[in-house]
Amino acid sequence: MTDATADLSHAPLTTADGRPLKAALAESLAVRRRRAFLLVAPLFLFILISFIVPIGQMLLKSVYNDGFSAHVPALSAWFDANPPGSAIDETAYAALHADLVEMKRNKTAGVAGTRVNYDVAGTRSLFTAAARGAEKMEPPYKEAFLKLDKKWGDPNVWRAMRSAASPFTMDFYLAANDLKRDAEGAIVPVPEGQAVYKKLMLRTLTLSLEITAICLLIGFPIAHLLATLPMRKAMLLMIFVLLPFWTSLLVRTTAWMVLLQQQGVLNDLLVWIGVIDDKGRIQMIYNQMGTIIAMTHILLPFTILPLYSVMKTIPPSYVRAARSLGATSWTAFRRVYLPQTLPGVGAGGLLVFILAMGYYITPALVGGADGQMISNLIAFHMQKSLNWSLAAALAAQLLIVVLIFFWIYDRIVGIDKMKLG
């Protein structure tokens, strides 16, 4: 009997069909892992193909633009043969002429000119005009071009053409940060009046921060009230939070437009009470104030709900214990209650900040001129100016900031702890 036990302890454990137990367990775990993954796979692929990859492709446009390079084979060859700084001689103009003749035939002068125009303003017409007369042009080409327009001798234009002759570029990131290259290729800030993007990015960050702060400040008492009231009353008041949450964003934005207009309900009310007179109606919408008020209202439920679910788990006896040990109500709140709500403050605050950064519709409708955010500018470059590469560069920068905060959210709160309603 003892012999047998000793024997068994040395031999590896096996399953009924004689395989080592460890291997059998590992195999069964692998099977279960594969099964779990197969359940997730269809959705994962769907999101990957229809969402992640398209965004990646879009962002690629910020460093890749072949609007010019695809149409200037001869010029590209000349730029390859002559390093930067070499004199722009007759051969360069001859190459330019050959490409322009080709552009005229394919009607691509506008496309090519647009790409250089992003770099040096006012050059698009240079290309379209030159392409129009290209076929009739006689050598020597340098003189012919300079006679057509003196700008063709501008080293800055040639610098821009050399840079655009390669489809890969960082120029759009320079533009998105209010920088540009001068004639020597050095990076310099754009003139004061043209610098818009950094300012707008900064405004987006400050507006989002302000909105987050206001949301936390006014969401906190409501979450506290809901968490401490008896269940039945709390459920009733919860409707006040959940109804806005379930109401269409456009409806809520419209409602604020109606309320805040100069001829709207709130101004009428103020005039009626006598706080302001009829001439002193306050402009509360189509400016930053409109954006802040409407977005705070829309995002407030996203702060209240996480705060509420954290406060719900804080036993009221802790504060009572603090009081019984001699703490004033303020000290009990500050030293005992507040620290326990911090997970909720983090979750609600970060979520609101992340969502606020990317807001588009509300600022577009109620923001006026100074209440616009970076998203509105991305939309402008996508739909109006059609400078997709610049839009992509701005989008990439916004996305990086958002993803950094998403990563922090995951660190502090955990993605799987996210809850709605």
Place this chain on the structure above:
Amino acid sequence: MALPVYASPLEKLWHYTYLVLCALILLFLIAPIIIVIPLSFNAEPYFTFTEKMMTLDPAGYSLRWYDSLITFGMQNPEAPRVIAFWWDFWENATWVQVTKHSVIIGVFATLISAGLGTVAALGLTRPEMPWRKQITAVLISPMIVPIIISATGMFFFYSGQWVPGIDAQGRFEWGRLAGTYPGIILAHAALGIPFVIITVTATLSGFDQSLVRAAASLGANPRTAFFRVQMPLIMPGVVSGGLFAFVTSFDEVVAVLFIAANDQQTIPRQMWNGIREQISPAILAVATLLVIISVALLTVVELLRRRSERLRGVSPA
């Protein structure tokens, strides 16, 4: 919440200030939504309460904005309101058309995201799931990525010619999804998925796995155990996730602006146009109807949540 008996006068004062503050904040939350309802019955084309409305004079109220919603876009808006009129309304009225579009897009997008999302949530909540965090992050991303970036990416993706199809002459060709209903439906399905994942995984994490083991010990095979035991119990969560996805689609305008063709208007897109061009009180009538829909949705979700809690009984929260 009641004030303790030992509270000092200062604490009492603070307590009532706090209650007043809370009341004001709740007013801030609900007032904009409530205010559009009476204003939509305004007899005048103003966005404020007229004197007649304030004195509750019936002449100050009218259904004219609702009437303009009905007749807008109809061929014969002046016709007598008999069957032919209502047929015209059903076939041609703009708001009916956009509602149809929104409902069709919303229903199919919801079916896709709720179906795929529930299956994925089942996998994600299994303890042996590999790379759970990373995959969840990817699946949640449509909610986090700014909508303008998502819409732009989708615009390029759905404008690409990679869909096999047949042209007018019956020859094979590569088509694009932009400007088609399947394109918008797929885009909205992607945007709705985070809500399904979040809601269903929350439900599943509160699900008592021993119930499945109990079913198995009583002789149920995995399929029976899933369909007869687990599925009915997580159904409320799936339905509320689906409702979230539906509302997301029903309320979505940016992706539609980028992907849809000009004749593919939805309710939010029509509202967006209305607000941007010339805002008329008819928009408030639409808003009122949408508020009623959201009240109905909120009620359904609340009932589902209660049912889910009851079904779970004393199981771990």
